[in-house]
Amino acid sequence: MKNKTFSKVFWKIVKHAVLLLFVAFTLIPVLWMLSTSFKPKTELYTNLSLIPTRFDFSSYAHVWRETDFPLWFRNSAVISLSSTGLSLVIGSLAAYSLSRFRYRGRNLFGQVLLIIQMFPGILLVIPMFLIMSKINLLDTRLGVIITYLAFGLPTATWMLKGYFDTIPRELEEAAMIDGCSTISAFGRIVLPISGPGITSVAIFTLLLSWNEFLYAFIFLKSSSNYTLTLGLVSFMDQFSNQWDNLMTAATLITLPVLFFFLLLQKYFTRGLIAGATKG
């Protein structure tokens, strides 16, 4: 008996020790980023502490007031929200069709949605650059919003189809016997009860757009049009090794995502389950 409790306690300690190692591996970079952004310049290279002892907001003031950072923040918000909104509106119709109807080409369409997510971004960005320059959308936010549909729409459609599959169709069928059309059954019955599903798809698509770098990097040339991720990389040249400013910018980009993640974690998790989408 004694032996058994001992081994239980032993395994419990091992378990927590291993998990704490993972916590350290996970959090050290995040804390290092945060503490660098708050450290006074004099302590930057001398103070190794991961938890800031003193809060110095001067690099925040610098990044927010003396660079284009606020503009980039707005650009990122406008671009991610628009492309996510478009993806949801257009994609929900196709998702409903895939989930409820049986027709020729349906399987193929579903497979196309999956295979699209395996194209390397670099393959699309080269011709897309030529197309955008031909139709004068290079260096515009509209051009970036449109290109973000290339990953946003297939992702949203496929995830929403998965969600609609879980909603029993009996309600809609009853409504249709009463003379309701398929489209209005979708609008009046399915959409209103799909709140949680749509939320997680929206969050996931927003996250992909907010974090996107390659398309923005190739298409946007003037600083006033930059997104946050592009702006951060451009800081690298501008500030070279001023890590306090760089880490401040990095923190400011991450905070909104982190905030929503802690608030709405279960919606985030769904996007991470394999087969659903791009990571």
Next chain:
Amino acid sequence: MNGEHGLRTKASSSRRGFGFHDQRTAYRLIFPTLIVIAAVNFYPLFKGIKESFYSYSFIRPWEYAFIGFGNYIRAFQNHEFWSSLWISILWTIGGVILSYVLGLIPAVLLDKPFRGRGIYRTILMIPWIVPPVVSSMTWRWMFSDLDGYINVTLSSLGLISEPIYWLSDTRLALLACIIANVWRTYPFFMVNMLSALSGIPDEVYEAASVDGASKWQTFWYVTFPVILPVTVVSTLLQSIWIFNNFDIIYALTGGGPAERTTTLIIRAYREAFYYLEFGQGAAIAVISMVMMLILGMYYLRLQARTEM
């Protein structure tokens, strides 16, 4: 398959063209998506494939001409192409294996409910939501030669006497990139393994323990077979995503030092937007896509068994 079942209910089988039998409505609903995907995915895809067969240089536009497999032959004859291919393979396989193992361990430990489980889970998921460019930038600072966290910590512990040049040593740069990337991708495996593990009922574990199975035997004969399908699917997907990744390496090393972290994707970018050889860049991108399509087809076959 539960969709098929619904077709046979009395409401929809009474008349053709009614309800979910109405094919025209079905096509109308997917039409907008089809148009957009044709415009933003397939048109660029075909244009990209087309340009890969042309001599297309931005600096010498007058030389634009069909050259068949010229760009491909040039790529295959270039030894830098082969070293990039090798780097791509190391980068992908190293990243996938490490993040799989690092994802599986916490998943197994977090499977059963205990106090603090939710907090661990939340914390370990954080790297996945951090923008890739941000994580590269932070790791770049962590890896910094003289003042980065890693070197300063190692030397204050007395483990090293000289700084380790993580990002400028040709032997270490790829490893540093893989570490930064694994930090970002292991939560994907953790979450997927956790959701697979939650499907194993407690009775199975109890039965195994009654039969006197050791912890290792239980894992090998009970747990592992159950998570095998998820392992295959998530490994396949993650291999494709890691192979295709541009952000992490670009923001961390830019492909250097001495091209030791130049994957095929970085090379395609450099050909197209640095040397402005669009045709050559497109050819390398197409080669990458074909390699990923082979993995993708395998994924679709697995997917077809469980879905639709």
